[in-house]
Amino acid sequence: MLLSKSCVYGLRAALYLASKKNGEYHSLKAISDELDISFHFLTKILQQLTADGLMESYKGPNGGIKLSPKGKKATLYDLVVSIDGPGLFTQCALGLPGCGSQEPCPLHDSWVETRESIEQMLKKSSLLEIAEEGKEMHYRLAADVNFSW
Amino acid sequence: MLLSKSCVYGLRAALYLASKKNGEYHSLKAISDELDISFHFLTKILQQLTADGLMESYKGPNGGIKLSPKGKKATLYDLVVSIDGPGLFTQCALGLPGCGSQEPCPLHDSWVETRESIEQMLKKSSLLEIAEEGKEMHYRLAADVNFSW
DNA sequence: CATAAATAAGACAAAATAGTCTTTAAACTA
DNA sequence: TAGTTTAAAGACTATTTTGTCTTATTTATG
Numbered sequence: 001m002l003l004s005k006s007c008v009y010g011l012r013a014a015l016y017l018a019s020k021k022n023g024e025y026h027s028l029k030a031i032s033d034e035l036d037i038s039f040h041f042l043t044k045i046l047q048q049l050t051a052d053g054l055m056e057s058y059k060g061p062n063g064g065i066k067l068s069p070k071g072k073k074a075t076l077y078d079l080v081v082s083i084d085g086p087g088l089f090t091q092c093a094l095g096l097p098g099c100g101s102q103e104p105c106p107l108h109d110s111w112v113e114t115r116e117s118i119e120q121m122l123k124k125s126s127l128l129e130i131a132e133e134g135k136e137m138h139y140r141l142a143a144d145v146n147f148s149w
Numbered sequence: 150m151l152l153s154k155s156c157v158y159g160l161r162a163a164l165y166l167a168s169k170k171n172g173e174y175h176s177l178k179a180i181s182d183e184l185d186i187s188f189h190f191l192t193k194i195l196q197q198l199t200a201d202g203l204m205e206s207y208k209g210p211n212g213g214i215k216l217s218p219k220g221k222k223a224t225l226y227d228l229v230v231s232i233d234g235p236g237l238f239t240q241c242a243l244g245l246p247g248c249g250s251q252e253p254c255p256l257h258d259s260w261v262e263t264r265e266s267i268e269q270m271l272k273k274s275s276l277l278e279i280a281e282e283g284k285e286m287h288y289r290l291a292a293d294v295n296f297s298w
Numbered sequence: 299c300a301t302a303a304a305t306a307a308g309a310c311a312a313a314a315t316a317g318t319c320t321t322t323a324a325a326c327t328a
Numbered sequence: 329t330a331g332t333t334t335a336a337a338g339a340c341t342a343t344t345t346t347g348t349c350t351t352a353t354t355t356a357t358g
Contacts, residue, residue, distance in 0.1 A: 001236065001244075002151060005316065008244050015255060027334070041317050047336070060325030061333045076256075087150065095150075095157050097292050105290065106164060106283040107225075110270045117266055121259045134255040141254065143246050154346065176304065190347055196306070209355025210303045 002118070007083040009037045010045045012141055014054070014079055017067050018131035019149045025057075025064030035142050045083060052082045067127065076130070077122035089119050151267070156232040158186045159194045161290055163228055166204070166216050167280035168298045174206075174213030184291050194232060201231045216276065225279070226271035238268050 003011075013031050020026060028046065032039040046065055049055045054071035058064065067074075080088070092099035093111040101108070125133075134141065135149050152160075162180050169175060177195065181188040195214055198204045203220035207213065216223075229237065241248035242260040250257070274282075283290065284298050 001240070002242060005244070008242075012243060025334095029334085038317055040319075043335075044317095044337095050335095057335060058325080059323075059333085059335045061327070063325070063334045065335080091150070093151060093157075094161060094290075095154065096289055098294065099289060103289050103294070106279050106288045107270075108288070110273065114263075114267055114270045118263055121256075121263045124259065130255045139255045139257070140245055140248060140252050141243075145247065145252070174304095178304085187347055189349075192305075193307095193347095199305095206305060207355080208303085208305045208353075210357070212304045212355070214305080 002088070003080060004084050006041075006045050007080055009035075009042055010049060010079055010083045011076055013037070013042060013046060014049070014067065014071070014074075014127055015131050015134065015141060016149060017055070017065070018072070018127040019135050020066075022072075023066065025062065025066050027064040030064070034147065036144060049079065049082055054078065054082060072128055073126055075123045075126055077119060079127075080122060089115060151237070152229060153233050155190075155194050156229055158184075158191055159198060159232045160225055160228055162186070162191060162195060163198070163203070163216065163220070163223075163276055164280050164283060164290060165298060166214070167221070167276040168284050169215075171221075172215065174211065174215050176213040179213075183296065185293060198228065198231055203227065203231060221277055222275055224272045224275055226268060228276075229271060238264060 012035050016031055016035060017026060028043050029039060031037070032042045035042075046055060046057075049071070050057050050065065053068055054074055055065050056068045056071075057066075077089075092105055093107045093115075094105045096105050099105045099108055131149070133139070138148065141147060141149055161184050165180055165184060166175060177192050178188060180186070181191045184191075195204060195206075198220070199206050199214065202217055203223055204214050205217045205220075206215075241254055242256045242264075243254045245254050248254045248257055280298070282288070287297065290296060290298055
């Protein structure tokens with residue numbers, strides 16, 4: 001798989017939040033229920049995004065989590081790097097440590113090209129743009145077909 | 150990561166074999182030594198490729214493994230599908246079960262495009278072609294810089 | 299036929315990823 | 329201030345992936 005499960009959960013939660021009115025906290029319980037993601041697992045993932053400044057959380061009644069200003073401008077790429085690390089965009093396709101333009105593996109050139117197209121895909125739009133289009137077009141964000149954001 | 154470790158090991162071993170004279174068996178011990186891959190682990194991976202008809206093995210002294218006729222014509226794509234399964238080329242980037250052109254997720258269209266470019270990259274050349282170029286250009290196939298195929 | 303060399307098969311262990319549960323801390327509300 | 333609601337933190341479990349080890353089977357050779 002291209003992205004870990006943690007990463008996919010993080011992206012979906014972020015898009016969910018991006019589709020909501022600005023400035024409002026949403027509880028992790030609500031998010032995990034709507035997107036059908038394990039509550040505690042999601043908590044840990046979003047804590048990572050909060051630690052990286054992409055989200056902000058608030059405790060207590062009516063607390064929850066929301067995108068930070070930085071998070072609103074972020075792209076999927078930023079989230080992927082925060083959760084899965086930068087490896088996908090830096091490492092050799094064959095996992096060879098010293099691989100690079102100096103001492104390339106057989107896949108190096110074509111992988112660099114493909115890797116950049118993945119990166120471009122993830123950098124193309126901001127979370128807000130994707131969420132806006134997603135809401136408008138009724139794209140799916142959950143396994144449940146009845147979900148609507 | 151794009152490919153599992155098993156898959157990467159399988160690709161490297163296959164390219165190694167593809168670079169050797171046709172029709173000769175090479176022992177798993179020799180391959181695992183040269184490529185610095187765990188012997189027993191490599192054995193299991195190549196058994197999978199043998200089961201799928203991409204390689205042929207022979208027991209006993211001077212036995213070993215070699216590419217089958219099918220394997221010689223194969224591309225990296227065939228090996229990836231054999232080892233990691235077809236998921237990378239079929240599944241939704243967000244892991245949503247019903248995602249498709251009917252009910253797409255927000256990434257669907259761009260992911261399909263990117264996915265196809267990955268597929269094309271892996272289908273572009275046969276193992277023999279890649280190995281030939283790799284040998285000629287002294288590309289690296291092992292972590293050890295002293296390796297040469 | 300006995301021994302050695304090789305793959306096959308499967309049990310086992312370690313590490314990474316995924317997921318669950320409990321306790322703590324913070325913030326609101328009555 | 330007491331109780332409730334929320335996230336934070338961390339222990340724990342389960343699953344998958346990765347890696348190791350032992351035993352069996354096949355084949356060649358002396």
